[in-house]
Amino acid sequence: MLIQQEDGVLSVTTVTDVALVPRYVNQGYSEEALSARRQWIETTTGTTLAHVGACSLPGEQMRGNIENPIGTVQTPLGIAGPLLIHGNHAQGIFYVPLATTEGALVRSYERGMMTLTRAGGVTARVYVDENRISPVFILPDVAAACDFAARIDGCFARIKEEAESTTQHGKLLRLDCHPVGREVIVDFCYFTADAHGMNMIVKATERACQWMMLNTGALDFYLFSGHSSEKRASGALLRGGKGKKVVAGAQISGALLRQYLHITCAQLIDLWRHTMIGHVHANAIGYNGHYANGLAALFIACGQDVANIVNSAVGITNFERSGEDAVYVSVTLPSLTVATVGGGTALGTSQECLRMLGVAGPAGAPKLAEIVAATLLAGEISMAAAIASGEFVNAHESYGRNRPELK
Numbered sequence: 132m133l134i135q136q137e138d139g140v141l142s143v144t145t146v147t148d149v150a151l152v153p154r155y156v157n158q159g160y161s162e163e164a165l166s167a168r169r170q171w172i173e174t175t176t177g178t179t180l181a182h183v184g185a186c187s188l189p190g191e192q193m194r195g196n197i198e199n200p201i202g203t204v205q206t207p208l209g210i211a212g213p214l215l216i217h218g219n220h221a222q223g224i225f226y227v228p229l230a231t232t233e234g235a236l237v238r239s240y241e242r243g244m245m246t247l248t249r250a251g252g253v254t255a256r257v258y259v260d261e262n263r264i265s266p267v268f269i270l271p272d273v274a275a276a277c278d279f280a281a282r283i284d285g286c287f288a289r290i291k292e293e294a295e296s297t298t299q300h301g302k303l304l305r306l307d308c309h310p311v312g313r314e315v316i317v318d319f320c321y322f323t324a325d326a327h328g329m330n331m332i333v334k335a336t337e338r339a340c341q342w343m344m345l346n347t348g349a350l351d352f353y354l355f356s357g358h359s360s361e362k363r364a365s366g367a368l369l370r371g372g373k374g375k376k377v378v379a380g381a382q383i384s385g386a387l388l389r390q391y392l393h394i395t396c397a398q399l400i401d402l403w404r405h406t407m408i409g410h411v412h413a414n415a416i417g418y419n420g421h422y423a424n425g426l427a428a429l430f431i432a433c434g435q436d437v438a439n440i441v442n443s444a445v446g447i448t449n450f451e452r453s454g455e456d457a458v459y460v461s462v463t464l465p466s467l468t469v470a471t472v473g474g475g476t477a478l479g480t481s482q483e484c485l486r487m488l489g490v491a492g493p494a495g496a497p498k499l500a501e502i503v504a505a506t507l508l509a510g511e512i513s514m515a516a517a518i519a520s521g522e523f524v525n526a527h528e529s530y531g532r533n534r535p536e537l538k
Contacts, residue, residue: 165202300324
């Protein structure tokens, strides 16, 4: 039952009296269905959804991405750049789309990009490219668990065959066992090409686990143990293996720091040192200024799974002296999850933003990963400079407030 309070009076409604959102079976994604469902929720909630209904995305294109659709939401989209990148995949000048409602954010990333570009650009590299899912197997006792873990390597070829029989794109790379009492957590590590691939590897792993249940003496298994850190921050993410491990770095002279960021090398490094102490005291996982800002803006713009910001934002920013009057700045993202096929990447504005970056479709994900890392580096140096120079509050006052019109 539902218990509601209105004007201090409690009312009880049985679930059978509550209307479900209209399904329109077999036609739930037609324009007529979206309009009817939108009108139903307008009537039910007493609101008007003119902006939600004013979308350019056909309902049928939403199939597989959302249920009970009524339209779309809109987020302002800005462009930051130029950003010069020297990567194995991303090479040249890029203008990066950022979808956000936080004033000053795009301008901050832009000045960081300009500084990095004037310094000669950002070097970026992808070290690891994989995804994982971690089922847990229950064995009769500790001895059986030990035997199970020891047998896994010998069964790998057969397990790989079972897993890959469900997919044309996913490739099982290895199995890593983690015994805990009479249980064994098994990391199934996959290459998923340009897709995020969680649905793909979940299906593949379930097939493999069913074979393992019949051939290893396990009593039971659960497909998700929590060890994979999918959409959850954890210390395990720092070692990588959950997405792409990407590193981006650049050397910036003191003259450029003073000209564009209004600070000295000593100020930048001093800020890093003191805020690193704060991170340690807070027991933070990794160290960064605001990875989540850039990740959220890029993920929304480019149709990424926004919940993966949680694991993607675990990383390390480093500022260090390089020579007499220069600093070397870098970001290390050990578990960055990005995709250029599947999910929301083909939808309307997402596809346009991916094309803007030249990464849409197959073979684009490593390039997108290097662009993301370089973008986050720009945001890190810009935010650090704003704090060190005392400009942080003024910047948000100038760009980040919704000021009413003067009358």
